[in-house]
Amino acid sequence: MKTLDLKKIFRLYLPSLAFIGVFVTYAIASNMTLVNIVAVIIALIIIANLFLKNVLISRILGTIFLLGSFYMMLALIDDIVDRRATIEYLYGFFMILFSIAMSLLLIIGYNKQHKEEIIEQL
Numbered sequence: 001m002k003t004l005d006l007k008k009i010f011r012l013y014l015p016s017l018a019f020i021g022v023f024v025t026y027a028i029a030s031n032m033t034l035v036n037i038v039a040v041i042i043a044l045i046i047i048a049n050l051f052l053k054n055v056l057i058s059r060i061l062g063t064i065f066l067l068g069s070f071y072m073m074l075a076l077i078d079d080i081v082d083r084r085a086t087i088e089y090l091y092g093f094f095m096i097l098f099s100i101a102m103s104l105l106l107i108i109g110y111n112k113q114h115k116e117e118i119i120e121q122l
Helices: 004-030 035-054 055-081 091-122
Strands: none
Touching: 004 035, 004 055, 004 091, 035 055, 055 091
């Protein structure tokens, strides 16, 4: 019987599941617009990546999410400098940090898993 591999779960499945949850929450909370359609397409690509475990797709998605997180961080810093930030921005700051961490895991996770499979095959 196989044991549960926590490293594999954290590197491969957790980032994708986290972003799926974010997109589902976004889709439920807003009206259907072109942005929502793009979000659904990205969510479907993430779901497909869960099954395909493609290195290229995970790196592209991770890079897109990382750049988006940095853009949101700049928007947050702009509001802080303009003194429009409230205490609720602290929650947004932690969500952005979480998104950056998940993006990095998405970028590097499949690469390490791929190397481990090659070593196991030898």
